[in-house]
Amino acid sequence: MKTCDLAIVGAGPAGLAAATEAAELGLDVVVVDENARPGGQYFRHPPAGFRPVGETPWEKDIRRGQSLFAVLGHPRVTYLPDAVVWDMPEPSVLAVAAGPRSGRVQARAVILAPGAQDRPVPFPGWTLPGVISAGGVQNLLKGQRIVPGTRAVVAGNGPLLLLVGANLVRAGVKVAAIIEAAPIWRRLPAELVRLVAAPPILAQALRYRAILAHAGVPILAGWTAVEASGSQAVDQAIIAPIDETGVVDRARRRRIDCDLLVTGFGISPAVELPRLLGARLRYDALRGGWTVERSADFETSVANLFVAGDGAAIGGVELALAEGHLAAQAVARRLGRLHAGEGSTWEARWTRLDRFRRGLESLYRPPRSYRALITPETIVCRCEDVTRAEIERRRGEGAASAVQLKAATRMTMGRCQGRNCLPTLATLLADWAGTEASAIAMPRPRPPIRPIPIGDLAVEDLPPPDLPADPHLPRGRR
């Protein structure tokens, strides 16, 4: 078992910022990340073999990322790439699966910086090849310099759509339209007062808008994708207006030819580890659904367990960097390496960015529900091919709760472990019960929280388990 002052889960913006701050303050740090290369999604960069030729729109972010990666070579920092945290048997212990490097890390404090994932919004045809999440398209562009189509429709909700659209235009793709569910043009005047709190981010958004305008890309606000059609891959996106209550006007639907439908309905914090440890969560529809409750120091309800960045509540890269620094300072204070009142330069920045975030959230406030998109034949659980009709049939047979529907349909039991269907199941259950998704009891996550090769477990050098002589007795009783 490896021991350290601080273990950080995730080498994206928040994790790297936390590692930088902690190493500077003299802490011994272990950084565990499931990707082969650091940067998370935001600072995803091309492989070492790709050599830049001249200046492209991407280079500034790459250089910024690389200055953050420097901390991974710091003498007080141990970096474990290609390593999955599959369990935390205690709040201070990480179980790590990493082939022959598998094992456990014991830390005096832990900062979780697992980031976020695209929020799944099912509609007919969303499983067709060529329908790709906004995050996935960004990764292909940033990490591979590859575009997965020639004629694109970008549909969903949130500021990421402008960025993906502009990036596709710059990559030479014909972008037929941006389909934004929120009526942003109508709301914009009222939100400007908060949006000016972060002038560089606002300026960036205006640049993306200009790129799209110059390419003649229409932005339809108050519209949504309602279907992707095609047999072996997408060949058309079908769109229709949606109002703020979630009612879709299918009579006004339009078809747009495309071989790439990018869907981005916002992102959700990856809360599996906090949930596994029983940390208190809070439902916040504007910040991605289930978020982690934290103190002003970014500590969860579990002592010495901190969460920074989008993994706690969606806020974007600049907030994630600030939270990484602030959480590491809080850990250093806890461990007596920093005195109260010291190292607070990030606080004012966080407050300003948070004001901007609130403006942006209000501008992009999504329709109350997307359930009108989930027709009976729509696949809800992609891993196990479970449709809404099948869920309703099982419900008719008596499976009433999330746990019962899980057992009856196998939904949430596939390889993605519910990441792509649990939010939808919560929406449907809430709808049937006449309540909010926040009120729905979700199945308890269990380790391994991600699929791992069973051989990785055999590498661990653990004491033999205290098994009862009678296998029917609970563990630890004889």
Next chain:
Amino acid sequence: MTRRIDQGIDRGAAFRFDFDGQPVVAYPGETVAGALLAAGVARFRTTARSAMPRGLYCGMGMCWECLVVIDGRPSNRACMTEARPGMRVETQRGLGGPERS
């Protein structure tokens, strides 16, 4: 149009791997998913239960939709696997086990 962005990047020396018997071009450091998409291949597998076509979806290792058979071993995430010269990649049918025809 090419699906590789050539502006501002020198990819180094191309190599090939095999996809369902056809050669596919890749560059060092590219993922299997990247190279297949650059070659215009969108469908990576069919599902076990309904034989529905699937391809890359999340692009970050989370959804397990982009599974392919590599050198006879099923269920590799194409988005997380680096392409290597001479590797044999196949469309995964269902669970990709030896029962596939």
